[in-house]
Amino acid sequence: MQWKSTCLPVAMACAGLLAGAMALPAAETHANLQSVTTNGTSAWSGTFPFTIRGVLLTDPEEMLNPTPNFIPYDPAYQGPTRMGGEWQIVFQAVEPGDRGGTTCWLGQNYGNLPWVRDSELSYTNAAWVAEVLRLSHDPETGRKFRKGDLIEVTVRRSLFYGGKRNINEAHDLSPDANFEVRLVTPDYGLPAPETVTLAQVKRVDDGNPATHEDIFEVTRQSGGEYYQGMRVRLVNLQLVNDPALTNSLGSRYYGTNGWNPNAVWSQRLCTVTDGEGRYFTLRMPRYSVGPMPAGRFDAIGVFTQESGSGTDGRMGYELFVQEIQPHTAPGLAIGQAVWVGWAPQGRWQLEWAPRVDAQTWTPVTNAPVVYGGMNILLEAPQGAQRFYRLRPANE
Structure with a gap:
């Protein structure tokens, strides 16, 4: 009896450890992960890890x-953080x-952040390449991820900044800070873009350049939060190139210089308007979406947020552009044509020749x-004169 009483707790403990080792991360939703407070900061209170x-x-x-x-970190350097490669x-x-979307981010030179200041906490070039390859390819098949794939992300770290909670490594190189991406369904298909007007997201x-006209709503049922992280079509836009707008938009006026796929992230910005006093920011991709449209256009892409603040997430909504659709109608071609008509009686073959007395007819x-009760055939205008005749089709 003593043997049973001493070993039973050990057996139960072993079973408990086995069950714990087999537990899977809990599933999370985008809507819950991106929930916000009245100040636009993160209201998420979940636990790690999750998928x-x-x-x-x-x-x-x-x-x-x-x-x-x-x-490497340079204590004498005073400029913006030199992050090196980013993903x-x-x-x-x-x-x-569920509703909404989430951003995953990775940076190379964490050691250059002003609160880190240690080159040992940055990725070497070789280590960085390995990380980018790991996250850009499915670990089981080796297939490179592309837009339209259905994926699952396993998350161990996450930080709030700029108006949204990002999946990241929390600036930590250790393996237990890694997030992983795996392929669920290749070519699952992009969602249809939701149509958005500037009036729905901007006042x-x-x-006053000190104020922001972004429409923020804490329940995320309207305004910019309703579309954050989603594929949208922003409609009826015009590019703005008016430096005088700096008087009202301040540093948020970008003009059209950012229409450049070769510029860095912070410079690929353009200002657009709906022509009714609302202004919005487009951020261009690292590939060409074509020439700048002269008139009205729609922009399709990802509705996101870059407030530039870790304590205020009520402004800074923008569109990451992936496609431009100008409103310019296709040109009309108008030209003269010859029409030939005959009564639909019997079977006849229409022929032409350059002279009425020609020996060969074409x-x-x-068809x-x-x-109007006739067979009508349009012939494009020709540079030379043509004659037409009908010949019985059975000859």
């Missing part, structure tokens, strides 16, 4: 430049009842249409 699914809206290289560029994707909810500019192969 989250969605359809990939971006190819791995189209947002940020992943080219390795290790730069970023956005994926959108597909599960019933009319009040002329069959007209275009006629019946109009």
